[in-house]
Amino acid sequence: MTILLESCQIAPAPGGAAELSLPMTFIDIFWLHFHPIRRLLFYEFPCSKAYFLEAFVPKLKESLSLALKHYLPLAGNLVYPSNTEKKPIIRYVAGESVSVSIAESANDFDNLVGNHARDADQFYDFMPQLQLTTDESGDKLLQLLAVQVTLFPGRGVCIGLTNHHSAGDANSIVGFLRSWASISKHGGDEELLITQGESLPLFDRSLIKVRPGLDSIYWNYAKEIPLQPPSFPLPTNRVRATYVLNQSAIKKLKDAVLSRNPDLVHTSSFVVMAAHIWTCLVRSLAAGEEERADDDGDELETFLFAVDSRARLDPPVPGNYFGNCLSYGMERIRHQDLVGNEGFFLAAESIADVIKNRVNDKEKIFAGVENWLTEVGAVTQSNFFAVSGSARVDLYSTDFGWGKVRKLETLSIDGEKYAMSLCKAGASEGGLEVGLSLPKVKMDAFAAAFADGIKGS
Structure with missing residues (x-):
């Protein structure tokens, strides 16, 4: 059994841009209707519930906030226009944030981290959902990242991440994860800026040189398919x-x-x-x-x-x-x-x-x-x-x-x-x-x- 302990929103730390709007390339649009990418990272870290809530979680929240300062799009939304004459964009505006859930589970940690065949459905207890909402103009807003941190008392912790593929490929999301981990490990982003300053994310879409109009070709195809709220494929029967x-x-x-x-x-x-x-x-x-x-x-x-x-x-x-x-x-x-x-x-x-x-x-x-x-x-x-x-x-x-x-x-x-x-x-x-x-x-x-x-x- 898994119990939700807290739901909160983590915004980027001060010092970053107040707003960022990115056009979607044809490759981003390719993944527009693809299901979210869902990863679970299990760590052996035997700690008490008190330590988890009083030290572990606050550190993760603080480091996530600092990481998002460098990865602003992940704190924003995919904006899917009600007027399909316009194209979707990825946008962050001040005040937006990432949903974070804190949970506790009585599930068998050692069974979960094994290689043997295990019931696939049980893993969704540790996985957050992306939310789809509609703004006052009728545009749909889809979260690009959600996080869940789950404690297995005395055994370990699981970090679950759900991201929408249109925000970035594996290279991009893994880069974000490594930056977040570095900030958490070193207690700030100074080490990240020193060791990875030249590897901080670039968002310039003009870096991909392709013939003009490809994004329109892909959008004309993609806009015929309604944007659906992400859901879990349960029961998986797997x-x-x-x-x-x-x-x-x-x-x-x-x-x-x-x-x-x-x-x-x-x-x-x-x-x-x-x-x-x-x-x-x-x-x-x-x-x-x-x-x-x-x-x-x-x-x-x-x-x-x-x-x-x-x-x-x-x-x-x-x-x-x-x-x-x-x-x-x-x-x-x-x-x-x-x-x-x-x-x-x-x-x-x-x-x-x-x-x-x-x-x-x-x-x-x-x-x-x-x-x-x-x-x-x-x-x-x-x-x-x-x-x-x-x-x-x-x-x-x-x-x-x-x-x-x-x-x-x-x-x-x-x-x-x-x-x-x-x-x-x-x-x-x-x-x-x-x-x-x-x-x-x-x-x-x-x-x-x-x-x-x-x-x-």
Whole structure:
């Protein structure tokens, strides 16, 4: 059982701009109707309720306020105009703030931070909601960030963050989290300004060089879809589990791929991990269901992943650009080929080819950009598997002053038909951590396929 102890609003500390208004790029609009991104960071920190309320929470509130001074958009709103001749904007005005909930839970902390399959619904006790309201002009205002801090007395603390994807991609939100953690750990933002002064967020939308009019093309498509209040996908009817590929497992997969195709370019950790997870998932999805009809073997399976494009554009966009700067990679393979004996190798070769010939090609990274919405929209109506997060993202090192993250959970994948969360592994140097949310019978089948694939590679 989880009990709400306090609800409050945290405004940016004095000293920042009084107002900030940002136009939405075509990439921001791409994510306009996407479900919020939901992350839980669990920390082992055995403290009493008294200490939690009298010392721990006030410190977090103060550091959050200081962090928001540098990340003003997160304290503001997405303004969705009632007059759709206008475009939506991201806006902060003085007096706006972030909703923060303080809670206490009697749930089993050790069970929650495990890797084994656990009921997915229970994690929503620790996750805040974004609020959608309407102002006096009829414009809709959608919160961009909400926070919940939950105490597990004597065991630990969970920080839950919900953010709207249109505000920024993983690179941006992780940058905010690291800044907040630095301020909390060092007792102020002086250390942040000294060590990360050149990495503080840039909001200049002109840094992304694209042909004019793309934002209008995307808005004309997006405005036909009503903006809905964010909601939890409950009941999920799923379990959550985590799978870690350590360096040894990744090397075995790479060696297997290269033994078959020694000349394959870009056989990265991401490539072999993605190929292994994708093939195991597709093979396990039939668990508990009738076999496909014979003529369904020609149906295409799709693998879809977002790509941070900052360093890949020409000219490159600075790494501290705050917003969305993403492209995507996509590969499609016939179902019968993907589930066959050669499926893992076909997947690895195909994903490596996409990265070489599209993702890492500055001439192609934004190719056909005017058609992205319709292309991705069509794919998501069929069998697809998506990635949330990045192999380069290290959230486990986010230290607010009480140590590194004990466990990360990305609840956003519950809202997808099938997706995996991805980040650097917390307990395995050089490893990758994958989170999945599946019906129980399919998760059991996946676990067996995952282990067999590593063993047999």
